[in-house]
Amino acid sequence: MNSFQLIIASLLVLASGIFIIPFLSARLKAIVNFIFVLLISLLTSIPAVYALMGNPTELILQGTAFFGKIPLRIDALSAWFMLIINLTCINGALYGIGYMKSYQEQKTNLSVHWVLFLIFQSSMLWVCMLQQSLAFLIAWELMSLSSLFLVVFEHQKTQTLRAGMNYLVQMHIGVIFLTIGFIQIYFTEGSTDFHAIGTYFATNPNFWVFLLFFIGFGIKAGFIPLHSWLPHAHPAAPAHISGVMSGVIVKLGIYGIIRIALLLKTDLILIGESLLTLSVITAAYGILNAAIHRDLKKMLAYCTIENIGIIGSGIGLFIIGMGMNKPLLIVLGLSGALLHTLNHSLFKSLLFFTSGSVYQQTHTRDMEKLGGLVKQMPQTAIFFLIGALAIGGLPPFNGFVSEFLIYSGFLAGIRNTGLIHSTLMILSLSGFAIVGGLSLLTFTKSFGTIFLGSPRDQLHTKPHEVSLGMRIPQIVIVGIMLSIGFFPQVYFSVILHTIISIVPSFQFQDASVLSPLNNIVTLMAEIGRYSILFLILISSVILIRYSIVKKRVEQFNTTWGCGYIAPNKKMQYTGKSFSKTLGKLLGFIVSEKKRYTELSPQEIFPQSRKHSSHYTDFFEHNIIHPLTERLLFSLNYFQFIQNGRTQTYVLYGVFFIIIIFLGTLFKFI
Amino acid sequence: MISFVVIILASLFFSGIIVRTKSIASGRKGPGIFQPMKDIFRLLKKGSVYSETSSFVFQIAPSIYFASVLMAIMVIPFGKSEGIISFDGDFIFFAYILALGKFFSIISAMDTGSSFEGMGASREALYSLLVEPAFFILMGSFALFTGHTSFHDIFISLHFGSYVAYALGCLATFVLIMIAMIENSRMPIDDPKTHLELTMIHEVMILDNSGFDLGLILHASNLKFAMYGALIANFFIDTLPFYLTIPIFFAVQLIFAVAVGVFESFSARFRMNHNAQFIFALTSIALLIFFGVLMVIGKFI
Incomplete structure (x- = not known):
C-alpha cells in the first residue's frame, strides 16, 4: 500500500469506529476504542516513518471548487509530531480503559467520549498533514471542538463547564488570529497553499504576520500571557484526556510555530x-x-x-x-x-x-x-x-x-x-x-x-x-x-x-558545513x-x-519530635507551607488572596470560623479579568439586539438582504 | 582520575581542619583533625533506627545522595589531567547530578512526616534554587572568556594575562566559596552547631537518619567541601607539572578549610528571612564577573 491508500484506510477505520462504538456495551467501548486508536496509529505511522527515513509524502487531493487543490504533505517535521501524537494517544486510550471504569453507568456519555477520542486523534494527525490554510483550519477547529467535549466529560459539575467555556472562547480567539494571518497571505499571494506563506515572507515584512500566527498558535501552546485556559482545562478533564492534551495538543501550537518559523525570511x-x-x-x-x-x-x-x-x-x-x-x-x-x-x-x-x-x-x-x-x-x-x-x-x-x-x-x-x-x-x-x-x-x-x-x-x-x-x-x-x-x-x-x-x-550546504x-x-x-x-x-x-546494613540491628520507632511527645498527623509540614517562603518572596507575581473574619475585641469566646486562601494568576487577575469586565460593561448596552424574539431575528435577516441589495446596486460592495 | 583520588584524600581531613581551627580560635585544645572521620567510621559500624512513618525512599535516599556527590567529583579535572568524566558542557551535568542528590535528600526529609524536617527541606529547596543562577552565570562567563564549555578546557585555557583577569579569578573564588558554604549549609546561612531545630536547615533534615545512612550523609558533606575546594584550586594550578600542582592543591584546600573555620568563629548566622536576599546577591557578583569578562574580551566598547 502506498501512503495515499494508508491515509484513506485510516479515514475508513475512523468512520467504522464512529459507527461501531455507540452500539457496544459500556465495558467494550473503551477496549474497542483502544483497538481503533491502535489501527489508526499503525496506518498513519507508516508514512510518518517513511518521511523520517527520508522519503516524504506529497499528495494533492482534488478538492471541490471551493477548496481548490489541497496539498497533503508529510515531511520529517510532520512525521515527528505524528509519531508523538500516535504514541501519546495509544497510551492515553489504554490508560482510559481502566480510568473510565468507574463511569460505566453513563452509557451515552461514554459513547460520545470515545467516539470523540477517535475524531480527536485523527484531527490532530490531519493538522500535521494538511498544508492548505482552509483545510488546515477545519482540521484545527475539529481538534479544538472534539477536545472541548472530551474535557467536559463530567458536565454535571459547573466548574467543569466553566473551564470548558473558557477553553472554547480562548481557542476561537486563537482561530481568529490564524484566520486573519491566512487571509492576509491569501489576498497578497492568491494561494492557500503553505508555500505561499514562504513567498509572502520573501517580499513582505515578516514580523507582524509572524506575530499573528504566533498569537494564534501560542494560545494553543500556552505562552504567557495567552496561557490562562490551561490551568482551568487540565484539572477539569479526565486524567487520560489531560495527559493527551498536555502531551500533544499544546505541542501542535509548537508545531504551527515551527512550521511558520521555517518559512521566515527576514526579521x-x-x-x-x-x-x-x-x-x-x-x-x-x-x-x-x-x-x-x-x-x-x-x-x-x-x-x-x-x-x-x-x-x-x-x-x-x-x-x-x-x-x-x-x-x-x-x-x-x-x-x-x-x-x-x-x-x-x-x-x-x-x-x-x-x-x-x-x-x-x-x-x-x-x-x-x-x-x-x-x-x-x-x-x-x-x-x-x-x-x-x-x-x-x-x-x-x-x-x-x-x-x-x-x-x-x-x-x-x-x-x-x-x-x-x-x-x-x-x-x-x-x-x-x-x-x-x-x-x-x-x-x-x-x-x-x-x-x-x-x-x-x-x-x-x-x-x-x-x-x-x-x-x-x-x-x-x-x-x-x-x-x-x-x-x-x-x-x-x-x-x-x-x-x-x-x-x-x-x-544547499555541502558536507563540510554539516560534518561538525x-x-x-x-x-x-x-x-x-x-x-x-x-x-x-x-x-x-x-x-x-x-x-552491610542487613547484618546490623534495625529498629523502628516514631519520628523524632524534637522533644514533643504528642505529635499528630495534622502537624506534618504541608505543601503550602513548603512553598510559602517562596510565595512570600515573589508575592508581587503570585499574590495570595485570603478570606477570613478578624476577631473583634468584644468576642471573648470566639465562634468557629473559616479561613481560606488561594493564589491568583497574575495575568488572569490583572489583565484578562479587568479587560473582559470592561468589555462586558460596554457590551451590555447592546443586549437589546439579542432579545430572543424570532420576529426580530427575521427582521435582521431582511435588513441584511436589503443592505446587500442596495450595496450591490450602488456598487458599494 | 588523579582529581578523584586527591579530592577523596582531601575530604578525609577537611572538616577536621575546620573543627581544629574553630577550637583554636575559641581557645580550646580541640580534637585531632581526623576526629570527624573517626566519628563517621563509628557511625558506619552502627545499627539504625528508622521512623515508622518512613518508606523505602528514606532508606535509599542517603545512598543516592552520596552517589551523586561521588559522580559530581568525577567531573572535576585536575590541572592538565581531565576528570574521569569530561565532555563539552559537563558543568551542566555536574550541577544537575548534584541536584538529583539534593532531590533525594529533600524527599527523604519529607518521608518522616515531621514538621521540623519538612521545614528544613523547604529551606534547602529554596536556597539551592536561589544559588543556582550564580553558578551558571559564573560558568557561562568563563565559557565566554575561554571559548570552551567543559571544566577541563575552561581551566587549562584560563590565561591570567591582565589584571582584570586576576580580579575575575578572585571574584570567582569568592562566589565558589559562598556557593560551597550555602550548599553545605554552613555559617552565614545556616549554623550546624545551633541548638534549636527551628533555626536549622541541613541538620534538621537529617534528624531521623542514623547509623550507616548518617555516616554517608556526613561524609558526602565532607566530599562536597573538598569538591568545591578542588574547583577553586583549579583556578590556580594551571598546567604546571604534578609535583607542583598536588602541593598547591592541598594548600588551597587547607587555606579554604582554615578560612571556613575562622569565618565561622567570628561571624554570626544571618536572620533566616534575610538569607534569600543574601544568596541572590551572589548572582549579582556573578554578573560582575560576566561584565568583567565582556570587558576583557573587548565586547564592551
Whole structure:
C-alpha cells in the first residue's frame, strides 16, 4: 500500500469506529476504542516513518471548487509530531480503559467520549498533514471542538463547564488570529497553499504576520500571557484526556510555530530574540505558579506552561541561528525543542496518569488532603517519582538530554554573537537555572506531600494500587523515557536528519558545513554512557549499603519530635507551607488572596470560623479579568439586539438582504 | 582520575581542619583533625533506627545522595589531567547530578512526616534554587572568556594575562566559596552547631537518619567541601607539572578549610528571612564577573 491508500484506510477505520462504538456495551467501548486508536496509529505511522527515513509524502487531493487543490504533505517535521501524537494517544486510550471504569453507568456519555477520542486523534494527525490554510483550519477547529467535549466529560459539575467555556472562547480567539494571518497571505499571494506563506515572507515584512500566527498558535501552546485556559482545562478533564492534551495538543501550537518559523525570511533575529525572552519568562512564570498551587492537576498544568517555555527557548535559539546563519545554533535549538516535545509528551502524560490514579483512589486532587500514599500505592509512587525526576531535567532520565541541548545552545550563543546576544544568552542561561531549581522545589513538594509522610485527612475509602491495565501504559512510558536517557544518540540522529531535511538554509550546504554537527551525536552518546554509569554507581552504593546494613540491628520507632511527645498527623509540614517562603518572596507575581473574619475585641469566646486562601494568576487577575469586565460593561448596552424574539431575528435577516441589495446596486460592495 | 583520588584524600581531613581551627580560635585544645572521620567510621559500624512513618525512599535516599556527590567529583579535572568524566558542557551535568542528590535528600526529609524536617527541606529547596543562577552565570562567563564549555578546557585555557583577569579569578573564588558554604549549609546561612531545630536547615533534615545512612550523609558533606575546594584550586594550578600542582592543591584546600573555620568563629548566622536576599546577591557578583569578562574580551566598547 502506498501512503495515499494508508491515509484513506485510516479515514475508513475512523468512520467504522464512529459507527461501531455507540452500539457496544459500556465495558467494550473503551477496549474497542483502544483497538481503533491502535489501527489508526499503525496506518498513519507508516508514512510518518517513511518521511523520517527520508522519503516524504506529497499528495494533492482534488478538492471541490471551493477548496481548490489541497496539498497533503508529510515531511520529517510532520512525521515527528505524528509519531508523538500516535504514541501519546495509544497510551492515553489504554490508560482510559481502566480510568473510565468507574463511569460505566453513563452509557451515552461514554459513547460520545470515545467516539470523540477517535475524531480527536485523527484531527490532530490531519493538522500535521494538511498544508492548505482552509483545510488546515477545519482540521484545527475539529481538534479544538472534539477536545472541548472530551474535557467536559463530567458536565454535571459547573466548574467543569466553566473551564470548558473558557477553553472554547480562548481557542476561537486563537482561530481568529490564524484566520486573519491566512487571509492576509491569501489576498497578497492568491494561494492557500503553505508555500505561499514562504513567498509572502520573501517580499513582505515578516514580523507582524509572524506575530499573528504566533498569537494564534501560542494560545494553543500556552505562552504567557495567552496561557490562562490551561490551568482551568487540565484539572477539569479526565486524567487520560489531560495527559493527551498536555502531551500533544499544546505541542501542535509548537508545531504551527515551527512550521511558520521555517518559512521566515527576514526579521529573524528580532523574532528569535523576542521569542527567546518570552519563552524564558514563560518557563519561569509557569513553574513558579506550579510551585505554589495545591491542586495536583493545576500544578501539572502550570508545569506544562514551563515546558512550553523550554521548548520555545529552543525555537528562539533556532530562529536566531537562522538569522545569523549559524548551523550549530540552529541544530542545538531546534533539536532541543523537538526532543523536549517528545520528552514532555512522555513524562507529562506519565504524571497526569499517576495523578489520575491518585484521584481515582482518593477522589481528591487537593495535595493537602493526601499523604503517605507510597505505602498503599507503591508503584504509582515510583512512576510519579520517575516522572518528577525526568521533568526536573535530572540525569539519568530523558529530560536532561533535551535541556542539555538547549543549555549547549545558550553556551554556543554566548560565544558566537555580539554584546546584546551574550547578555541575552547568559540571562537565559541563568533563567533556566532558576527554572531547574524551581522545578526541584515543585516536585519535591508534590511528591513529598502526596506520597510521603502519613495521611493528612481521613479518606472515605482505603486507597489501593490501581489495576494492571492502568499501570501498563505507564511502564511503557518509563521504558521509552529510559531509552532516551541512556541512548540519546539514537533519537538525536533521527532529529538531526529531520532538521537537515526541513531547514531551508541547510538544503544547499555541502558536507563540510554539516560534518561538525556529527560531533553532537558523539556528545549525546557520551551523555548516554555517563547516565548509565551514574545509574550503576547509584545501584552499587545502594547494594553495598544493603549488604552491610542487613547484618546490623534495625529498629523502628516514631519520628523524632524534637522533644514533643504528642505529635499528630495534622502537624506534618504541608505543601503550602513548603512553598510559602517562596510565595512570600515573589508575592508581587503570585499574590495570595485570603478570606477570613478578624476577631473583634468584644468576642471573648470566639465562634468557629473559616479561613481560606488561594493564589491568583497574575495575568488572569490583572489583565484578562479587568479587560473582559470592561468589555462586558460596554457590551451590555447592546443586549437589546439579542432579545430572543424570532420576529426580530427575521427582521435582521431582511435588513441584511436589503443592505446587500442596495450595496450591490450602488456598487458599494 | 588523579582529581578523584586527591579530592577523596582531601575530604578525609577537611572538616577536621575546620573543627581544629574553630577550637583554636575559641581557645580550646580541640580534637585531632581526623576526629570527624573517626566519628563517621563509628557511625558506619552502627545499627539504625528508622521512623515508622518512613518508606523505602528514606532508606535509599542517603545512598543516592552520596552517589551523586561521588559522580559530581568525577567531573572535576585536575590541572592538565581531565576528570574521569569530561565532555563539552559537563558543568551542566555536574550541577544537575548534584541536584538529583539534593532531590533525594529533600524527599527523604519529607518521608518522616515531621514538621521540623519538612521545614528544613523547604529551606534547602529554596536556597539551592536561589544559588543556582550564580553558578551558571559564573560558568557561562568563563565559557565566554575561554571559548570552551567543559571544566577541563575552561581551566587549562584560563590565561591570567591582565589584571582584570586576576580580579575575575578572585571574584570567582569568592562566589565558589559562598556557593560551597550555602550548599553545605554552613555559617552565614545556616549554623550546624545551633541548638534549636527551628533555626536549622541541613541538620534538621537529617534528624531521623542514623547509623550507616548518617555516616554517608556526613561524609558526602565532607566530599562536597573538598569538591568545591578542588574547583577553586583549579583556578590556580594551571598546567604546571604534578609535583607542583598536588602541593598547591592541598594548600588551597587547607587555606579554604582554615578560612571556613575562622569565618565561622567570628561571624554570626544571618536572620533566616534575610538569607534569600543574601544568596541572590551572589548572582549579582556573578554578573560582575560576566561584565568583567565582556570587558576583557573587548565586547564592551
